[in-house]
Amino acid sequence: MTDLTQLGKQAKETAYQLGLMDTKTKNDLLVHMAAELEKNTAKILLENQKDLATAKENGITETMLDRLRLTDERIKDMADGIRQVATLPDPIGEVDKMWKNEDGLMIGKQRVPLGVIGIIYESRPNVTTDAASLCFKTGNAVILRGGKEAFHSNQVLVTVLQQALKQKGASPFAIQFVDDTSRETAQKLMKLNDYLDVLIPRGGANLIKTVLTTATVPVIETGTGNCHVYIDKDAQLEMATNIIVNAKCQRPSVCNSAETLLIHQEVAADFLPVIEKALNEYNVELRADERALAIFEQSIPATEEDWETEFNDFILAIKVVDSLEEAIQHINRYNTKHSESIISDNYFATQQFLQQVDAAAVYANASTRFTDGFAFGFGAEIGISTQKLHARGPMGLAELTSTKYIVYGDGQYRK
Amino acid sequence: MTDLTQLGKQAKETAYQLGLMDTKTKNDLLVHMAAELEKNTAKILLENQKDLATAKENGITETMLDRLRLTDERIKDMADGIRQVATLPDPIGEVDKMWKNEDGLMIGKQRVPLGVIGIIYESRPNVTTDAASLCFKTGNAVILRGGKEAFHSNQVLVTVLQQALKQKGASPFAIQFVDDTSRETAQKLMKLNDYLDVLIPRGGANLIKTVLTTATVPVIETGTGNCHVYIDKDAQLEMATNIIVNAKCQRPSVCNSAETLLIHQEVAADFLPVIEKALNEYNVELRADERALAIFEQSIPATEEDWETEFNDFILAIKVVDSLEEAIQHINRYNTKHSESIISDNYFATQQFLQQVDAAAVYANASTRFTDGFAFGFGAEIGISTQKLHARGPMGLAELTSTKYIVYGDGQYRK
Structure with a gap:
């Protein structure tokens, strides 16, 4: 069984470094990840074949099979998606507003990463690279837990991304994968409060409901649309x-x-x-x-x-x-x-x-x-929030950030 | 035992009306609530005496006793606090930004209330009027669950506020009180997902921890400061x-x-x-x-x-x-x-x-x-968030809101 505490510790340490990484370094790493994905197409397709074979044995529908299937073109699309994320403006470090309070303190509200983001998702393997690149761009470490149908595909995708990071001397723990699709591990992930800052479920109504009722980690509810x-x-x-x-x-x-x-x-x-x-x-x-x-x-x-x-x-x-x-x-x-x-x-x-x-x-x-991040002009999307807290509607890069107040004083103490 | 489902339903229906109430109506009601508080000083002090008597029997410290104690002056301060909230700008309805997307849709991000807010808090009765007025100003219905030490004080304060609302033809369900301080009811409140949009605990480290590990409703963590x-x-x-x-x-x-x-x-x-x-x-x-x-x-x-x-x-x-x-x-x-x-x-x-x-x-x-809402210039504060989701640092009126996208089209459909 995956040692989630270990994953959590690694993610937290790496998140701190990621939060201080400059934009150019992050973008260069994203571009390199995209190149490595394309370079490893054959290897990825081979792993995807395993998932497809199992799926066929289990007699899943052609629609589901199509969602699962990777091709040369789809891998290229995933790589292009990562390159596109690299071109987007980096929200981290932005000071949305700054003002002087009555004591003369200059108070600025600065965008910082959320920290460690958990993503629990279902069959489509492209969520792996989408979520990984969006979290990386915003200086967050991510722990991915995909569905068992796409296990081999997701695993090889994360392995390739991690190798790309290592090749450039960056920490592979920025993007981690839960290599265990058991319900017990998923439930532990939902309660990993010491390490996860937020959990985003992506999938059908049942998955969302399970996460909402089980998780003690803060959740952003996504998806269901009547x-x-x-x-x-x-x-x-x-x-x-x-x-x-x-x-x-x-x-x-x-x-x-x-x-x-x-x-x-x-x-x-x-x-x-x-x-x-x-x-x-x-x-x-x-x-x-x-x-x-x-x-x-x-x-x-x-x-x-x-x-x-x-x-x-x-x-x-x-x-x-x-x-x-x-x-x-x-x-x-x-x-x-x-x-x-x-x-x-x-x-x-x-x-x-x-x-x-x-x-x-x-x-x-x-x-x-x-209603989606691309149509709204955000350039990308991690999901569509249907809750009212933190983010509502299509979530772009800004919704993967938090803020901190930076305060410049000149000796003020409170009277 | 309090019927939380009933409270929840009432809160939800009222929240919808509150969300559409204009600013002047809300402000007038707040000012009337403040006047009624002062008018009912004798009645409030009488109830406060009951809490003080119990507290003395239980031998609590003088510091705790002082936190619990209401006086003419403190009730006036509470009323003035409500009047001050009435003078603050109303964030509801604000469109933070609006833009045209590439399809020619005009997309605006508008501030709306969160909906129904639960507050779980400890001994100080002034939290009752503070939280009630801040939630009311931002068009949210609130369900208050105070500590047992201040039970009679909190109850009479909410009764007075509700009477003030009724006198002006507004729904008393805008501000409701859980008249049962049992642990079971508190735990039910933490899981009242069908009706609560957010739960804000205010109090010591133990209270915060209990809420964080028990609640399935989204929580904003406040307070502890090392x-x-x-x-x-x-x-x-x-x-x-x-x-x-x-x-x-x-x-x-x-x-x-x-x-x-x-x-x-x-x-x-x-x-x-x-x-x-x-x-x-x-x-x-x-x-x-x-x-x-x-x-x-x-x-x-x-x-x-x-x-x-x-x-x-x-x-x-x-x-x-x-x-x-x-x-x-x-x-x-x-x-x-x-x-x-x-x-x-x-x-x-x-x-x-x-x-x-x-x-x-x-x-x-x-x-x-x-670090507080007044010193930062927000004019008021519902607490200080130490989490990264939704709000971080001192939470003023804006932090008690959500957003929705309002989109003006002229026949666009997606190509």
Whole structure:
């Protein structure tokens, strides 16, 4: 069994050095890690084959298999992702603001690393290099604990990154891997308060829930998205159709895709047949409330459970509402505080929706699919926080930092 | 036993209304709460008498008794504290920054309340009104769970605040009180994830530790301060003496007072006798390492435990170090990441100290006593965070908020 205390000690010591490392050194090391990844493609693919073979034996779905699969091109993409992180501005050392207090002290709020970050994640091996590079760039040591499906792939990726660090005289403990996928070890990691400053779970609803209820280390909750699009009575049909089709169909497996369509009763009869036709092209299964059922040609009745469900699939729940207020109430009751959108030409309706809907991102006249670090312009993303503490919404480099106050005095003591 | 689920539901519903309440309404309600506190002075003092009587029966110390005691003047101070919170700028609704992304979306990051805040605290009844007013001002509902020593005082204070809210037609559930001081109820509160957005413990090291290891609700760790003053070889004797005396003696029971003095060996023989004399005026007990023992007239040997201890008393541990680096290492090993200070005329020494010491607040040439929300200019304080997530250092109104992204589009969907 992995000695987590040992990993923790190594991470903590290294985190201190990383926090003081200058930006150029970090960037050069990232670029070298990217090169080493590409150089070791054959070795990585060989390990990935082991995971794929096991997965096939266990009869997992083609979708899951595809998530697990590495190719020359995907390894190049991972390396390019690391190079891109190297090009981003380094938030560490930034003084967001500085002021003089009434005693004449100059007080500055400076960005510093969080310290040691734990990441618990599921099948996709690209999370390994994404998370490692983002944590490294922000001067944090990281302890990665991936899913057992991708064990060999994750392990070899970390080994290559560690070798790259060692080749340049840097500590390999900046990026560590828990080489044991047992539940016991995962639970110990969630309680490693002496060494971990924060734990970020990335994966499905079950993983998130387990981490939230087990961890004593501070957690940033990410991911689950039961997102809504509300079509107001003053909406434009074409815009509404484009947005709901995009929000549902472009990539239904991701957290920022829409799961429920709410539509004002005044436009339901006109709009729904057009929307049904557009969604039919993607074979979307429609689960409709009574009033919508009466309008659609093909749909099945929606149940209470459907309002609560993140389908992650070509399924859309649909409800006709009497008012904007009813739409807002429905959303605030059933959403997971991720992303919500209103389609409306009406100024007051959009303002009311933006202010009253409780979510990490609320949109007027745009698809919920934009909620991510790249689309928001952060250049990268470690996940999407659906909690209110520390970070909310897409988390870029700044969200992987803390602050400290640096105070310049000239002999002040407190009167 | 208190029905925490019921309290939680009430808090959550009210929090939603509070989040949308305009600043003037909140301020008027705060001012009314302050007036009602003063108006009910006799009633409050009567309840406080019950707590004082029990405390005396239990033979608690005069210091503890004084913390518990309310007087006309102290109630007026509490009311004035609430009025002062009313005068502070309201962070809710602020859009810290807004930008256009490459798709033409206008993305703004807006301050919103955290939601429902739990506060678990110990004996001092003024925490009740402080915490209630700060949470109210920031649009958060609060659930207060005070210590059993101050039970009657806390209860009557919350009752008065709730009555004030009701008199003006506002929901009394904005400020709720757990009227049960059992350990079981406290533990349930720490796991009330469905309703609490954050839990802030305020009190001694044991309380903090219990909350940290028990809570599944996100916690902001506050308080414990094992703070250091380091006197460099290039320090000025008078400045160094003033600062260490202030940091140790002005108010030894608080978290930002100093517990250990580190001094460079080059100046130890000259400085320590002067410092000893100054500290003698406050009858400070000196616990010294071997080299300091040889210099002092009166001191006792320091143990390993002394380096780790927050004395909260007129006791100071003292160690002679060979270098700035040794001082930084000692601090990073033993501190609780609260407040640390270097006294030095040397530019490079101060810069190195400010950058390399890991703490919420690091000072050059000033007393550690300045680490609080008032001295920093925040106008108020809910506590001092010693963790790195969400908030670090003195927490003012802004630290009681979260953010959401409001996004203005004109039909964008993701390509």
